[in-house]
Amino acid sequence: MRKRASDTEVLNVSDEIGKSGGGIAREVGKSEATQQRILAAALQLFRERGFEAATMRDIAAAAKVATGAAYYYFASKDAIVLAFYRQAADEMSAELENALTGTTDLRKCLAAILEIKLHYFEPSRRLLSALAAHVDPAHPLSPFSEQTREIRERDIAVFGRAVDHSGSRLADDLKAPLPRLLWMYQMGLILYWIHDESAAQAKTRALIDRSLRVVVRLLKLSALPLMRPLRRQVLDLYKIVSGS
Amino acid sequence: MRKRASDTEVLNVSDEIGKSGGGIAREVGKSEATQQRILAAALQLFRERGFEAATMRDIAAAAKVATGAAYYYFASKDAIVLAFYRQAADEMSAELENALTGTTDLRKCLAAILEIKLHYFEPSRRLLSALAAHVDPAHPLSPFSEQTREIRERDIAVFGRAVDHSGSRLADDLKAPLPRLLWMYQMGLILYWIHDESAAQAKTRALIDRSLRVVVRLLKLSALPLMRPLRRQVLDLYKIVSGS
DNA sequence: TGTTCATCTTGAACGTGTTCAGAAATCGGA
DNA sequence: TCCGATTTCTGAACACGTTCAAGATGAACA
Numbered sequence: 103m104r105k106r107a108s109d110t111e112v113l114n115v116s117d118e119i120g121k122s123g124g125g126i127a128r129e130v131g132k133s134e135a136t137q138q139r140i141l142a143a144a145l146q147l148f149r150e151r152g153f154e155a156a157t158m159r160d161i162a163a164a165a166k167v168a169t170g171a172a173y174y175y176f177a178s179k180d181a182i183v184l185a186f187y188r189q190a191a192d193e194m195s196a197e198l199e200n201a202l203t204g205t206t207d208l209r210k211c212l213a214a215i216l217e218i219k220l221h222y223f224e225p226s227r228r229l230l231s232a233l234a235a236h237v238d239p240a241h242p243l244s245p246f247s248e249q250t251r252e253i254r255e256r257d258i259a260v261f262g263r264a265v266d267h268s269g270s271r272l273a274d275d276l277k278a279p280l281p282r283l284l285w286m287y288q289m290g291l292i293l294y295w296i297h298d299e300s301a302a303q304a305k306t307r308a309l310i311d312r313s314l315r316v317v318v319r320l321l322k323l324s325a326l327p328l329m330r331p332l333r334r335q336v337l338d339l340y341k342i343v344s345g346s
Numbered sequence: 347m348r349k350r351a352s353d354t355e356v357l358n359v360s361d362e363i364g365k366s367g368g369g370i371a372r373e374v375g376k377s378e379a380t381q382q383r384i385l386a387a388a389l390q391l392f393r394e395r396g397f398e399a400a401t402m403r404d405i406a407a408a409a410k411v412a413t414g415a416a417y418y419y420f421a422s423k424d425a426i427v428l429a430f431y432r433q434a435a436d437e438m439s440a441e442l443e444n445a446l447t448g449t450t451d452l453r454k455c456l457a458a459i460l461e462i463k464l465h466y467f468e469p470s471r472r473l474l475s476a477l478a479a480h481v482d483p484a485h486p487l488s489p490f491s492e493q494t495r496e497i498r499e500r501d502i503a504v505f506g507r508a509v510d511h512s513g514s515r516l517a518d519d520l521k522a523p524l525p526r527l528l529w530m531y532q533m534g535l536i537l538y539w540i541h542d543e544s545a546a547q548a549k550t551r552a553l554i555d556r557s558l559r560v561v562v563r564l565l566k567l568s569a570l571p572l573m574r575p576l577r578r579q580v581l582d583l584y585k586i587v588s589g590s
Numbered sequence: 591t592g593t594t595c596a597t598c599t600t601g602a603a604c605g606t607g608t609t610c611a612g613a614a615a616t617c618g619g620a
Numbered sequence: 621t622c623c624g625a626t627t628t629c630t631g632a633a634c635a636c637g638t639t640c641a642a643g644a645t646g647a648a649c650a
Contacts, residue, residue, distance in 0.1 A: 132616090133628070158607060168630045170609080175628095179607065235482040238475055239541055294587070297483055309586045316579050323576075332567075335560050342553045343538070377598075402637060412600045414639080423637065592650085599644070606636080615628070620621095 107177040137175040140165040141189075144172075144182045149225060153183070153232035180243050183233050184250070186226070191253045194222050198260050208268035209318045215264065216288060216310055220295060220303075227303075231296045245289055258285045270318075273325050273333060279340050280321075287317060351421040381419045384409040385433075388416075388426045393469060397427070397476035424487050427477050428494070430470070435497045438466050442504050452512035453562045459508065460532060460554055464539060464547075471547075475540050489533055502529045514562075517569045517577060523584050524565075531561065 143164035147156035158179055162172045176182045201214035223230055232243065239246040245254065262281035265272070272280065291313070295306040324333045387408035391400035402423055406416045420426045445458035467474055476487065483490040489498065506525035509516070516524065535557070539550040568577045 136628080154606095157605080159605095167628095169607095170631070171629050173608065231482055235480055235485065237481055237537060237541075238479040241479065293481060297481075305586055305589070309583060312579065312586065313583050316576070316583065319576060319579070332560070332563060335556065335563070339553065339557050339560065342549055342556065345549070380598085398636095401635080403635090413637095414601070415599055417638065418598070594649085595647095597645080597647100600640105600642085602640095604637105604639075606638100607634105608636100609634075610632095611630105613628105613630070615626100617626070618624095620623080 107173065107175055107181065136165075136167065136171070140167065140172050140175055141182060141185055145186055145226070145229070148183075148229045148232075153179075153229055178242075180232075183229065183243060186229070187233055187250065188253060190222060191256065194218060195256075195260075197222075202260070202263050202267055206267060206269045208264065208270050208321075209314050211264045211268060212261075212284065212288070212314055212317075213310065215260065216291060219288075219292065220306075223292075227296060230292075234293055234296055254285070258282050261285050261288075270321060271325055272321065273330075275337055276321075276324060276333070279337065279344070282344065283340065284317075287313075351417065351419055351425065380409070380411065380415070384411065384416050384419055385426060385429055389430055389470070389473070392427075392473045392476075397423075397473055422486075424476075427473065427487060430473070431477055431494065432497060434466060435500065438462060439500075439504075441466075446504070446507050446511055450511055450513045452508065452514050452565075453558050455508045455512060456505075456528065456532070456558055456561075457554065459504065460535065463532075463536065464550075467536075471540060474536075478537055478540055498529070502526050505529050505532075514565060515569055516565060517574075519581060520565075520568060520577065523581065523588070526588065527584065528561075531557075 140161065144156070144161045147161055147164060150156070158172055159169050161182075162169045165172070176185065197218050198215060201218060202211065204214060205211055234243075234245060236244040237246070238244050239248075241247055242249040244250065258281050261284040265277070265280055265284070291306065291310055294309060295303055298306045300306075323329055384405065388400070388405045391405055391408060394400070402416055403413050405426075406413045409416070420429065441462050442459060445462060446455065448458060449455055478487075478489060480488040481490070482488055483492075485491055486493040488494065502525050505528040509521070509524055509528070535550065535554055538553060539547055542550045544550075567573055
């Protein structure tokens with residue numbers, strides 16, 4: 103009976119598409135179309151009414167299927183948000199790569215990355231609060247959960263390339279953890295942005311601009327031989343948290 | 347009909363106790379006893395089964411009342427956790443004051459504060475994840491919500507006194523924001539502790555010890571005239587976030 | 591004692607996310 | 621074209637948090 107939607111493997115958009123010739127593949131894309139219809143209906147309702155006010159019954163009705171069908175494609179209501187998150191990561195990746203090659207100035211590069219993400223998520227800002235309201239690593243929608251691991255790691259890799267491309271001279275022991283640290287930093291900014299109710303999220307904009315300068319300044323400072331003991335202390339904290 | 351449990355004023359333990367002589371007061375403490383019975387039953391079930399697995403029906407049954415009665419005393423399931431949080435803050439306050447006068451060493455003082463809280467919350471560690479799983483300031487149970495404001499502000503005041511009692515020389519512009527900054531720092535540690543699955547939460551223990559040294563070291567560093575520009579930059583970030 | 595009235599209590603009912611037994615649709619192969 | 625198998629879909633049913641109209645309780649007063 104139930105075969106599709108599992109907890110970890112929620113959305114397999116590109117699955118089975120390639121094997122139309124091989125095994126079990128009917129009218130190409132029929133199933134995928136339904137799934138996309140449900141996803142689209144859900145996202146529209148989420149944006150219109152908010153995550154909680156949009157019920158699974160409404161979503162299914164809007165997608166012209168029965169309630170149960172939604173659960174055939176998505177393991178849970180949360181999983182729909184997760185699918186959106188994955189789609190977002192995919193759609194942004196090309197743009198992000200462009201941003202990386204645009205400049206060797208780390209500050210500008212980080213600013214560009216953040217600009218891309220905020221611009222992309224702008225229409226879904228409130229929806230994201232459903233995704234990022236949780237800090238519990240056990241919650242599927244947490245940015246720190248197992249379910250979001252793949253997206254997270256790919257995202258961290260982007261920061262890794264940003265660091266590589268930049269001309270900044272860095273302390274050697276900082277090079278390995280820095281991508282993940284920068285990712286955490288941007289996660290904090292995005293979290294703040296989601297809940298920022300100032301006009302046009304001006305506060306977040308200010309925070310990004312100012313904090314980027316601080317971050318880059320700290321990076322330069324930390325490269326000084328004088329700062330080595332403190333840097334080691336801070337990196338020890340990172341080691342504890344990152345669990346190595 | 348419904349008069350009790352409102353959203354902001356969830357638990358009025360000490361309400362109406364004083365006016366037994368004045369107006370409407372029956373068998374003294376009857377109502378309070380019921381409320382406490384519900385709270386106690388809830389906490390026991392929360393600890394036994396976890397917040398989500400303990401249903402309001404179970405809680406009411408364990409307290410020997412109908413389901414609706416629980417909602418007469420508590421506006422929601424969350425509100426019960428909130429009541430627990432308030433009770434905890436009350437019960438810890440005396441101990442915290444003691445810790446403050448115990449030493450003039452800021453590091454030891456902060457360590458003592460954290461020790462008291464972790465020790466108190468130890469049996470309810472998992473329950474706290476229901477309280478602290480949210481970073482959304484709009485969520486009642488968020489440490490940053492309006493509903494938890496009073497507890498938060500009182501708690502920040504504790505850190506204020508800790509700073510005052512300490513002999514550390516601090517930059518003048520740091521004195522005002524420092525208590526809140528320290529509170530945020532401890533909140534981060536507690537958050538980490540809640541989700542720390544290492545044996546006996548050893549990682550949190552290590553993190554507290556090491557990070558406290560870093561914090562104190564940074565405070566000393568920040569007092570140096572050389573560090574003034576960077577300190578100003580960081581304080582600007584604080585101003586943006588704290589919304590002034 | 592009987593009446594009044596706020597306080598307290600009840601349990602059925604609502605809307606929610608989710609499950610599931612089975613029906614319908616569609617496939618590959620005879 | 622028909623058959624068995626697989627995928628896709630249905631809608632009633634479940635357990636949950638929560639609401640609410642109605643009832644029960646008991647103190648204060650006549």
